[in-house]
Amino acid sequence: MKERLDEQTMALRVAKEFEDGMVVNLGIGIPTLAANFIPEDKEIIFHSENGCLGFGSAATSEEEEDFNLVNASGQFVTRRPGMSFFDHAESFAMIRGKHIDLCVLGGLQVSEKGDLANWSLSEKKLGGMGGAMDLAMGAARLIIAMTHATKDDKPKILKQCTFPLTAPRCVSLIITDLAVIEVTEEGLVLKEIAPSWSAEEVQELTEPKLIVAPDLCEIEL
Amino acid sequence: MAVNKVFASFDEAVADVPDGSVILIGGFGPADGCPSHLIRALARQGAKNLTLVANTPGHGRDLFEMLQAAGKVKIPPDYDDGALLVKMGQVKKAICSFPLSPWPGAVNPLMEKVAAGEVEVELVPQGTLAERIRAAKAGISAFYTPTGIDTILERGKETRLFDGRKNVLEYAIKADFALIRAHKADKWGNLVYRGTARNFNAVMAGAAKVTIAEVDQIVPLGELDPEAVVTPSIYVNRVVARPSIRKGG
Secondary structure (H helix, E strand, O other): OOOOOOHHHHHHHHHOOOOOOOEEEEOOOHHHHHHHHOOOOOOOEEEEOOOEEOOOOEOOOHHHOOOOOEOOOOOEEOOOOOOEEOOHHHHHHHHHOOOOOEEEEOOOEEEOOOOEEOOOOOOOOOOOOOOHHHHHHHOOOEEEEOOOEOOOOOEOEEOOOOOOOOEOOOOOEEEOOOEEEEEEOOEEEEEEEOOOOOHHHHHHOOOOOEEEEEEEEEOOO | OOOOOEOOOHHHHOOOOOOOOEEEEOOOOOOOOOOHHHHHHHHHHOOOOEEEEOOOOOOOHHHHHHHHHOOOOOOOOOOOOOHHHHHOOOEEEEEEOOOOOOOOOOOOHHHHHHHOOOOEEEEOOHHHHHHHHHHHHHOOOEEEEOOOOOOHHHOOOOEEEEOOEEEEEEEOOOEEEEEEEEEEEOOOOOEEOOHHHOOOHHHHOOOEEEEEEEEEEEOOOOOOOOOOOOEOHHHOOEEEEOOOOOOOO
């Protein structure tokens, strides 16, 4: 079997989307890992929906762990000059009001129109979306970081999502362990692929027809 | 007579909560900011048929202690959340954004009660939940938001186009009691918080008929900087101090 990108490498690719001065909200999982790969010449202000802007890196020692300073994943983070605290209504005003420049979330399915399903496998089961619906609708730009296919290689990028939707037409870019795909009006554009993979092989694991970018290249890290 | 909202005990502060009340509970997951002592007092008081409104009402200390033993999370030493009331059979409905366990495979009391058909859940996206609570405080009956459009949460709700985009109508949550947690209070009920423990607490203050604040410390009137007060006293009816101050507030 051909090698696919591991989570750390995907997180590294996600971090390449960070631009100097951006306010960024990272979801649980691979997105949160991207905070470890901020380029040195860029200053990123992280937002956490539980009411914190501009916090520092994850706590690395027990002395640094403060029950009053956690991110939305429940991880202990650290103080940093410039940070601010606020309540949940204010926090989601920032989100809904399009003040968050970039949000990166995990995904279960993304459709060719950029619909996202990431909170429930079936509406018959008890689910919980937390802040995902607000973030998906409200972020100025939404990136989904997920594996390209299911464990048994069924496509997760589909013509239409089969799982309950998080939000319609909200995804701008999909970063997977095989490819980087942009959602456009014309359809899904395959822009980058993992080393040793061909566009045809990525297409086989993708339901909708991919438009291969003229400047298709290996995933840039 | 001088204004003094300080109650001597948590039990006295929740003594008049009747059966069938709608209760807002602050906090966010296992971190600080949950009014654990007020929740325990309400469990002792025994009010039934409650509706809990909280972001995550159903985790519970048992689940978190199990996850803590497995090295997955850490919880404050005196932690309890709304799941205590769920476990005691005092809850008929939960309005929340995340009823599930924070760890795949682990089950919390709310999930068990829902599976048994004993508790009903109304799912609300986190930001809409905060705004429905804030709306109640601000005297707004309902509002339109794009969150939830074209999802299963849109069903049965009024929709309307604004700037060409569909929005759903969401109603204020009318509550009877708000149980919140803050860092410092004075006897008028002015509150300041600490770090991310502010979360839903400051939103819920004033959003119910009676707001009860559990605080680390009660300071003399005048000690809180008026420029830095987060929750003005008007929103708070009762204040109770926690038994001891520990590291991290």
